[in-house]
Amino acid sequence: MSGSSRYLFAKACVHAASCTGWVGITSFLGFLTYIENHGNFVAPHPHNETWVASRGSSPWEPQSFIMEEQCGKPCKYDFLLHTETMQEDWVKLMDKMGEPRTLLPHDVNPTNGAKELVVFDEAALDIIHRIDANMFEEWGYKKRTAFNLRVQTGAPH
Secondary structure, three states, rough: OOOHHHHHHHHHHOOOOOOOOOOOOOOOHHHHHHHHHOOOOOOOOOHHHHHHHOOOOOOEEEHHHHHHHHHHHOOOOOOOHHHHHHHHHHHHHHHHHHOOOOOOOOOOOOOOEEEEEEEHHHHHHHHHHHHHOOHHHHHHOOOOOEEEEEEOOOOOO
């Protein structure tokens, strides 16, 4: 899930424009909650007027909001690269363009810090399913049940 990599990038705070520690975020769930409560977007069915009035104070937006802003709804694109199959998609793009096949750099999302457990529990997934609903609908991603993901965190090497 791309949300976790955005969280880890903001948490590492090496090249990030905004860092989680600056606003007291200490967990992935805290990151998602902050985006849901303070993002500069309006969900189709806001919880209440206070929720809508507090929008716009977050430096982070849901992935679906970014995608819609960049390519419309439905998204219009020339070629689609999926995070989970990026190398394979890259080779297909090179073939389509008639260019020599190349490998992507090994360090697409480089880190060299300690292993961290990112918990995708029911609360985190509920937020992801709400704020990124159109990602699941438009791109056909399946909604998952709770799981944990051990990831590398820290500064790029």
